[in-house]
Amino acid sequence: MAQQHGMVEKRGLGIWMTHAFMILGVLVIFFPIWLAFVASTVTQPEIVKPPMPLWPGDQFWENYSRALFSGVNVPVATMLFNSLVMAIGIAVGKIIISLLSAFAIVYFRFPGRQTFFWMIFITLMLPVEVRIVPTFEVVAGFGMLNSYYGLIFPLIASATATFLFRQFFLTIPDELAEAARVDGARPMRFFWDIVVPMSRTNIAALFVILFIYGWNQYLWPLLITTDPEMNTIVMGIKQMFPSGDDVAEWPVIMATSILAMIPPVIVVVSMQKLFVRGLVDSEK
Amino acid sequence: MEKRVTFRGWLLPILLIAPQVIISAVFFFYPAGQAIWQSLFIPDPFGLSSQFVGFGNFEFLLSDKFYRKSFLTTAIFSILVTLCSMIPALFLAVIADRLIKGSGVYRTMLIWPYAVAPAVAGVLWLFMFNTRVGVVSWYLGQLGYDWNHVLNGGEAMGLVVVASAWGRISYNFLFFFAALQSVPRSVIEAAAIDGAHFWRRFFGIVLPLITPTAFFLLVVNVVYAFFETFGVIHTITAGGPQQSTTILVYKVFSDGFVGQDLGSSSAQSVILLVVVGLLTVIQFKYVEKRVHY
Numbered sequence: 001m002a003q004q005h006g007m008v009e010k011r012g013l014g015i016w017m018t019h020a021f022m023i024l025g026v027l028v029i030f031f032p033i034w035l036a037f038v039a040s041t042v043t044q045p046e047i048v049k050p051p052m053p054l055w056p057g058d059q060f061w062e063n064y065s066r067a068l069f070s071g072v073n074v075p076v077a078t079m080l081f082n083s084l085v086m087a088i089g090i091a092v093g094k095i096i097i098s099l100l101s102a103f104a105i106v107y108f109r110f111p112g113r114q115t116f117f118w119m120i121f122i123t124l125m126l127p128v129e130v131r132i133v134p135t136f137e138v139v140a141g142f143g144m145l146n147s148y149y150g151l152i153f154p155l156i157a158s159a160t161a162t163f164l165f166r167q168f169f170l171t172i173p174d175e176l177a178e179a180a181r182v183d184g185a186r187p188m189r190f191f192w193d194i195v196v197p198m199s200r201t202n203i204a205a206l207f208v209i210l211f212i213y214g215w216n217q218y219l220w221p222l223l224i225t226t227d228p229e230m231n232t233i234v235m236g237i238k239q240m241f242p243s244g245d246d247v248a249e250w251p252v253i254m255a256t257s258i259l260a261m262i263p264p265v266i267v268v269v270s271m272q273k274l275f276v277r278g279l280v281d282s283e284k
Numbered sequence: 285m286e287k288r289v290t291f292r293g294w295l296l297p298i299l300l301i302a303p304q305v306i307i308s309a310v311f312f313f314y315p316a317g318q319a320i321w322q323s324l325f326i327p328d329p330f331g332l333s334s335q336f337v338g339f340g341n342f343e344f345l346l347s348d349k350f351y352r353k354s355f356l357t358t359a360i361f362s363i364l365v366t367l368c369s370m371i372p373a374l375f376l377a378v379i380a381d382r383l384i385k386g387s388g389v390y391r392t393m394l395i396w397p398y399a400v401a402p403a404v405a406g407v408l409w410l411f412m413f414n415t416r417v418g419v420v421s422w423y424l425g426q427l428g429y430d431w432n433h434v435l436n437g438g439e440a441m442g443l444v445v446v447a448s449a450w451g452r453i454s455y456n457f458l459f460f461f462a463a464l465q466s467v468p469r470s471v472i473e474a475a476a477i478d479g480a481h482f483w484r485r486f487f488g489i490v491l492p493l494i495t496p497t498a499f500f501l502l503v504v505n506v507v508y509a510f511f512e513t514f515g516v517i518h519t520i521t522a523g524g525p526q527q528s529t530t531i532l533v534y535k536v537f538s539d540g541f542v543g544q545d546l547g548s549s550s551a552q553s554v555i556l557l558v559v560v561g562l563l564t565v566i567q568f569k570y571v572e573k574r575v576h577y
Contacts, residue, residue, distance in 0.1 A: 015383075018379055018382050018383060019383070019386065021379050022376070022379050022380060022383070022386075022390050025372070025375075025376045025379070025390075025394075026390060026393045026394060029393075029394060029396075029397060029450070029453060029454075030393065030396070032405070032408040032409060032412060032450065033396065033397075033400070033408065035408070035411065035412060035419060036407075036408050036411065039411065047417050048416070048417055050416075050417055050418070050419065050422040051419055051422045051423065052417065052419055054419075096303075097303040097304045097307065098304065100300040100301070100303065100304070101300060101301040101303070101304040101305075103300055104296075104297035104298075104300035104301040105297075105301065106287055107287060107290050107291050107297075108290055108291055108293065108294070108296070108297035108300075109290055110293075110294035110297045110298060111294060112298075113297075116301050116305055119305060119308060119309075119313075120304060120305070120308060123308050123312045123313075124564055125557065125560045125561050125564050126312045126313075126316050126557070126560070127511050127560060129511045129514060129533045129536070129556070130316075130319070130511075130533075130536070130553045130556040130557050130560060131312070131315040131316050131318075131319055131553060132536060132537060132540060132541075132553070133319070133322075133536075133540040133541070133546060133549055133550065133553070134314070134315035134316070134318035134319050134322070134550075134553075135311060135315040136541075137315075137318070138310065138311060138314060138315055138318075139311075153307060153311060154311040156307055156311075157304055157307040157308045157311065157312060162304065169287075170287065174287065174288055174289045177287070177289040177290075177291075178289050181289065181291070187291040187293070187296060188296075190291075212398075212399060215401065216401035216402065216403075216404075216515075217401075218401065218402065218403040218514060218515035218518070219514050219515070219518075219537070222518070223541065234401045234403050234404060234515070235403065237403065237404065237407050237519075238403065238407070238518065238519050247416075250411070250417065253407070254411065257404050257407050257408060260401065260404050261399060261400045261401070261404055264399035264400070264401070265396055265399040265400070267399070268395055268396075268398065268399040269392055269395070269396070269399075272391075272392060272395070275395070276458055276462075279455070279458060279459075280459075280462065
């Protein structure tokens with residue numbers, strides 16, 4: 001790489017300038033997160049008398065344990081658990097139903113195949129935001145308000161994942177299916193022994209993207225979880241602000257904000273390669 | 285493209301595709317159909333019966349000055365969010381692309397905000413600009429600028445735009461960075477030998493080569509601004525002051541759930557359906573053959 005860059009790569013002052021710009025950029029982008037972290041480690045009086053400090057205080061355990069175990073309406077630990085169930089439910093559910101339907105579309109010829117394919121395609125055009133009221137009524141009709149089913153099912157059908165798997169299955173050599181057929185293997189055996197293992201990387205990359213998608217949902221949990229016990233953390237933060245003139249409990253709210261971003265950040269940063277791949281794949 | 289080798293049978297594939305089709309039908313098609321159906325009626329105030337009004341709800345909406353204003357608000361909001369997220373991202377990507385060492389570290393730092401939910405981003409920015417305790421608003425006050433997004437519509441718009449664009453910078457950065465990395469070094473070197481300086485090379489060679497990526501990001505960011513920024517607006521301004529940050533999606537929610545005006549909310553949903561449809565078509569028609577990673 002170094003030789004290739006050689007000619008156009010700046011040296012000396014230039015390279016330091018470049019690093020300086022980059023660091024400045026990172027600092028600006030990072031500032032909101034830093035400030036939230038600082039606020040989660042100081043006392044309420046330190047915040048309500050501006051300007052608040054810009055360096056962490058000593059109330060870390062105090063604020064985080066208060067948030068986790070008592071919270072404002074409901075312990076944040078409960079909301080974290082709900083978010084985890086929802087995010088994993090959506091990610092795993094989407095992957096399973098998409099794997100199955102993509103397998104059916106690619107490896108079989110059956111009546112209505114085209115119709116079903118288009119039907120799945122069109123769901124791309126129906127984000128939850130444009131069908132909120134009727135979808136809410138459907139979920140209420142099933143008695144799924146304030147339940148994990150209600151949080152997960154309406155968001156679980158994904159055209160994107162189905163297309164991604166379809167695309168990938170089409171690249172699996174025909175010889176493999178041929179061999180399986182000659183050996184008299186049943187389709188589902190071929191699916192489990194060949195197709196799923198070969199899709200491992202795609203599944204993992206998609207899991208990262210879908211986990212974050214599920215975790216970061218806001219509007220849908222806001223509509224269907226009226227019981228604070230079922231709130232997810234991302235929608236629950238807003239519920240912690242008092243209505244009227246009371247002063248918000250900023251240290252607890254900011255500790256909750258930090259807790260809300262930790263799981264997706266860990267997933268993104270620790271699986272960075274898969275994440276970037278999933279991002280690029282799922283937008284294709 | 286189709287497989288040559290397929291398995292026989294029709295019952296198994298139907299069973300395999302059934303979960304997705306059933307869920308799509310129950311939670312996507314039926315509600316969308318309901319939205320279209322309800323948009324043709326006006327329910328009475330008690331919700332006991334409703335009266336067929338044809339396109340009445342649409343006619344009313346299109347002549348409603350608040351709805352028209354919401355369209356304009358959405359347009360301004362989307363353009364600003366797209367610009368504020370793409371320009372800094374491109375700038376950072378260009379800088380990162382010049383580095384041989386260390387770009388990995390910066391990349392790791394820069395993707396953080398992507399993982400932060402829009403609603404949480406809203407809370408973070410609200411905290412910084414809070415009129416009572418916000419650090420930034422306090423320092424602005426020291427400089428003699430009286431920040432108040434609760435009363436000032438322009439400031440409210442600025443705040444929701446920045447909070448919405450913030451997380452997208454990460455996303456755009458990743459795509460721009462990948463595109464820049466794939467520009468052949470030999471082309472750039474050749475231009476450098478010919479004496480083209482950095483900006484000349486950037487505008488003459490690099491920018492045209494990454495245009496497909498930029499166009500793709502443009503569409504994706506507009507879709508994001510339209511549909512995924514609800515959390516930001518709900519946490520920061522709740523559409524106010526005086527509806528100055530009420531984008532279309534927020535209005536569907538506030539008219540449907542808060543205002544209980546089902547007919548109008550459904551008609552708005554239908555209009556949004558058309559908008560998503562158009563955006564999806566654009567995305568597929570023009571963006572298909574865009575990048576060569």
